[in-house]
Structures are given as C-alpha cells and as structure tokens.
Amino acid sequence: MKNVTDQTTTAKGIVGRYGEIPLYGEEGFEGMRRAGRLSALALDMLVDAVKPGVTTLELDKLASEFARDHGAIPANVGYHGFQHTLCTSINHVVCHGIPAERELRDGDIINIDITLIIDGWHGDTSRMYAVGAIARKAERLIDVTYESLARGIAAARPGNTTGDIGAAIQSYAEGERMSVVRDFVGHGVGRVYHDAPQIFHFGKPGEGVELKPGMIFTIEPMINLGKPGVKVLADGWTAVTRDRSLSAQCEHSIGITETGCEIFTLSPGGLFNPTLKSVAAS
Ligand code: MF3
Ligand code: CO
Ligand code: CO
Numbered sequence: 001m002k003n004v005t006d007q008t009t010t011a012k013g014i015v016g017r018y019g020e021i022p023l024y025g026e027e028g029f030e031g032m033r034r035a036g037r038l039s040a041l042a043l044d045m046l047v048d049a050v051k052p053g054v055t056t057l058e059l060d061k062l063a064s065e066f067a068r069d070h071g072a073i074p075a076n077v078g079y080h081g082f083q084h085t086l087c088t089s090i091n092h093v094v095c096h097g098i099p100a101e102r103e104l105r106d107g108d109i110i111n112i113d114i115t116l117i118i119d120g121w122h123g124d125t126s127r128m129y130a131v132g133a134i135a136r137k138a139e140r141l142i143d144v145t146y147e148s149l150a151r152g153i154a155a156a157r158p159g160n161t162t163g164d165i166g167a168a169i170q171s172y173a174e175g176e177r178m179s180v181v182r183d184f185v186g187h188g189v190g191r192v193y194h195d196a197p198q199i200f201h202f203g204k205p206g207e208g209v210e211l212k213p214g215m216i217f218t219i220e221p222m223i224n225l226g227k228p229g230v231k232v233l234a235d236g237w238t239a240v241t242r243d244r245s246l247s248a249q250c251e252h253s254i255g256i257t258e259t260g261c262e263i264f265t266l267s268p269g270g271l272f273n274p275t276l277k278s279v280a281a282s
Helices: 005-010 012-019 026-045 056-069 136-154 162-175
Strands: 086-090 093-095 109-118 121-130 186-188 195-199 216-219 222-224 230-232 239-241 247-249 252-256 261-263
Touching: 026 056, 026 109, 026 121, 026 216, 026 252, 056 086, 056 109, 093 109, 093 222, 093 247, 109 136, 109 247, 121 136, 121 247, 136 162, 136 216, 136 222, 136 247, 136 252, 162 195, 195 216
Parallel strands: none
Antiparallel strands: 086 093, 086 109, 093 239, 109 121, 121 252, 186 195, 186 216, 216 252, 222 247, 230 239, 252 261
16 A cells, blocks of 8 residues: 555644554454465466466456355455456556556566455455566575565564664665665555555564554555656556566555564465475465
8 A cells, every 4th residue: 555654744634544453363364364364265277377379358357256156255346446356567567557457468467456255354464476487586586585475574573663674674675786666555454455554675674563463454665676666647547667667565464463463465375486496384
C-alpha cells in the first residue's frame, strides 16, 4: 500500500484510521490461516501457467476462476477502482501492474500479488516468477529480495519494533548494493485489507511501534537494482522505477505470536522462491 506518512500529520481521518492497531486472538489466526493458505495455493497454481506467450490477462482469468471455485472473494476487484484479481508487475514495474494483453517473454521477471478473502479474512501475498531463462542479475535481485523478506520476518517478534523489521531489510539489501523502495509499505491485514500498522521496509532499530502478540500485518519489500525512486504511470496504478532498473517484491501475511511470528501465506507446494527448485514450505 501507499506510504501515508505525510498524511498522518495532516489529515485527521487518516490519523484515526492508521492510529489503532487491532490485536487478534485464536479466531483471527485461524481465519488468517485459511485465507492465507488459499491465496498461496492460487500463486502455486500459477507457477505452471507463467511461461512465454501467456498474457497477464490470461493469468488474471485463471486466478479469478480459482477464487470463484474456492468460494473466495478477490480483494483487489473494486479496491479503489482496481478491476482485476491480480497485480502483475513485470521487470521495471515495482508494484500494482494491471493485467493486460501483454505477452510474457523469455527472460522477464514478474511479481504476482493476490489477496483472497475467506469469511472476511484477507490473505495477502505476492511472489516472483521467472519466465524461461533469466539474466544472472535478475536472479540475484530476486534472491536478495527473498532474503530481505526472510530477515524482516526474523525480526518480527514481541518486544521488537516495526523499525527493527525495516532496519533488518534495509541494511541487508543496501549491503548487497541494491535499494529499498520507500513509497509503498507493508500494512496491518485481517478483517480489513489495509490497516494499521504501516510496516516500513527501511528504518532504524527501535523506531516505530512495539510489536505485540496478536498483531497481524504484511511484510512486502520492493527492492530495486538501481535507485529507489518510483513514479506512478498515467493509469493511476502502475508504479515503475524512475531509472527503469529492474525491481522485485515478495510478500507474506504474518501474525505475531508469544515467541515470534506465524506465516499465514507459506506455499503449500514449496514454490514460493522461484530461484530454488523446491523447498518444503519455503
Ligand atoms: N496486494 C497489494 C498489497 O500488497 C495491494 C494491491 S491493491 C490493488 O498491499 F488495487 F492494486 F490491487
Ligand atoms: Co500487502
Ligand atoms: Co499484496
């Protein structure tokens, strides 16, 4: 979601909306397990469909049929006027790419982002797909992005803060000479699609809000090979890198537990990371 830091100090409505962080109990965690698993299953289903010649609109149709067949509501449809089940973000597109007639080509990398709603619970997840054989630098970008998410998740435990998550991601990605996008952030998720708290993918240890058992949110770093700057195209959605460098993203929905966190959107098929062959529950 959009980084709304500026608005929190200027727009009263936003202050209220992003000020209160819901805490969920076992019922919420159970709901998120079901919604998260189904969204991850949808992304697993798309693995074999992502290949040269397929259009992103065809992928979107597969996903919306999957949602319908499983009794789920795609949260993106109708979200601020967005009309598709998936966001499909190819190469230098950072996020919120709109499914279209564009055919995938050998060497493309694409992020697919889906949120399915089951019984009111939102399972939000995205991952990267490689189309045919990809360049070494694209593979490295994907690896660094996945490791960034893993380090963010490792910092997600009671007593730590949202800043600890951001710092873990930023220090690692920048240490690999890549950059962290600032304009979009992770977010509370659960009964509401985009809720408090905001999860920055950059920051300083100890900053932000303290993590407490029962908090549920996404971590979804966007990492660029070039500079961090992005711009949104005239369609109002598609965010691209200003320098047209490659960008990657991956996203899990997680819940803070007494001892650490639970990931709700693990891939049932072990297909989360495309640069690995298959790792159980990767
Ligand atoms: N799923 C995206 C996120 O991670 C939001 C997509 S909103 C849409 O927050 F309207 F672009 F689909
Ligand atoms: Co999200
Ligand atoms: Co998402």
